[in-house]
Amino acid sequence: MDKKFLETWQSDRFFFTSRHLKIIACLTMFLSHLAQSYLLYILGYIRIADLSMLIGRVAMPIYCFMVAQGMVLTKDKKSYLKRLFIFALVSEIPYDLAFRNTIFEYYNQNVIFTLFLGALLIYIWQVIEDKSFKVYIKISLMLIIAILFCFLAQMMFTDYSYKGIIAISLLYLSFSNKYLTALVLFLSFYFEAYVTGYSLYIPFIVYLSIPLILLYNGKRGKYSKYGFYLFYPGHLMLIYFLKLVLL
Numbered sequence: 095m096d097k098k099f100l101e102t103w104q105s106d107r108f109f110f111t112s113r114h115l116k117i118i119a120c121l122t123m124f125l126s127h128l129a130q131s132y133l134l135y136i137l138g139y140i141r142i143a144d145l146s147m148l149i150g151r152v153a154m155p156i157y158c159f160m161v162a163q164g165m166v167l168t169k170d171k172k173s174y175l176k177r178l179f180i181f182a183l184v185s186e187i188p189y190d191l192a193f194r195n196t197i198f199e200y201y202n203q204n205v206i207f208t209l210f211l212g213a214l215l216i217y218i219w220q221v222i223e224d225k226s227f228k229v230y231i232k233i234s235l236m237l238i239i240a241i242l243f244c245f246l247a248q249m250m251f252t253d254y255s256y257k258g259i260i261a262i263s264l265l266y267l268s269f270s271n272k273y274l275t276a277l278v279l280f281l282s283f284y285f286e287a288y289v290t291g292y293s294l295y296i297p298f299i300v301y302l303s304i305p306l307i308l309l310y311n312g313k314r315g316k317y318s319k320y321g322f323y324l325f326y327p328g329h330l331m332l333i334y335f336l337k338l339v340l341l
Contacts, residue, residue, distance in 0.1 A: 098270035099166055104312035112160065113315025116322050118306060119156040124329050126150020131192050131333050135292070136341055144291025148299045151286050154205070154254060155261070155279050155303035159310075161209045162265035165216040175213055181323045182206035188330035192337070205253035206326060212262030215243045219266070257285060272308055279304050 110118075125146040128134050134143035161178075168174045182204060189204035190196050219236050227235070240263055244256035252258070261282035268274035279301070286300040 099163075099312065102270050102272060102312075103163075103310055107309070107311045109311065110306060110309045111311060111313045111315030112163075113317045115156050115160060115306065115310060116317070119153045119160070120322065120325050120329075122150050123153035123157075126153060127192065127329065127333055129291075131337065133333060133337050133340070140293050141291075144294035145296075147291055148289065148294065148296050151283075151289060151300035152303045152306070154258070154286075155283050155300065156307060157205070157209060158212065158258060158261045158282075159265050159275070159279070159303075159307050161213050162216065162262050162269060165213050165220070165266060166269055171217055171220075175210065175217060177320075177323060178206060178210040178213055181326065182210050185327040185330065188327040188334065191334040192330040195337075201251045203250055203252045204326075205258070207250060208247060208252040208254050208258035209262070211243055211247050211250075211252065212259050215240060215259060215263055216266045219263075257282070276304050276308060279307065 126149065129143040129147035129150070134146060164174060165171060185204045185206055187197055190199045190202075193199075194202065218239055222232055222235050222239075225232070240259070243263075244259050247259050248255050254261075261278070264278040264282055265275060268278045283300045283303075288297050289300070
């Protein structure tokens with residue numbers, strides 16, 4: 095395990111393990127998707143839908159943080175990347191059904207594609223870091239590749255687009271310092287600081303993710319390797335079926 099990671103994050107506190115953070119991210123994302131799929135809005139629960147959508151802003155910073163940390167900690171990076179890519183593909187039809195009521199919509203891809211691209215960018219950076227290039231060459235290559243991946247995310251129309259790539263890459267660079275991590279979260283998700291609903295406005299909810307992440311104790315916790323992956327397409331299919339039944 096990375097020594098800098100241990101010094102920065104590992105603590106004897108019970109909360110929060112990786113498991114705890116992922117549960118929080120899943121639940122807040124589910125609430126958000128109940129609103130963003132327009133299920134709650136069409137049913138007439140406008141303020142509840144607004145609140146659900148706003149609470150859901152907490153999820154993406156946690157997912158980006160966990161992907162960056164995952165690429166630092168995982169022993170088999172290629173398998174990690176492969177899982178992300180496979181579940182991005184598996185989730186695309188459920189995503190389009192839940193949000194677009196169609197089997198495939200090219201102009202909007204699910205967020206796991208964004209997480210995969212961010213993780214792949216980090217992997218390429220790590221390969222460059224291991225090379226015996228001069229520092230300025232490494233920095234130049236890393237910057238060029240990051241820009242290319244931002245354009246790729248935008249061309250693929252992935253959820254959060256280049257903003258997700260920037261957040262993941264900066265969280266990776268700041269992983270050994272909690273203060274830098276907090277600053278990166280603040281800056282990377284400023285674009286969501288003033289998100290508003292139709293009838294409810296509560297600014298800065300996205301920043302609730304910062305204290306949650308800073309309470310991370312550096313431990314994995316007990317959970318199934320595939321459970322959280324399966325939750326993503328599973329909750330989308332549940333939302334789609336709820337729309338079929340209730341609307």
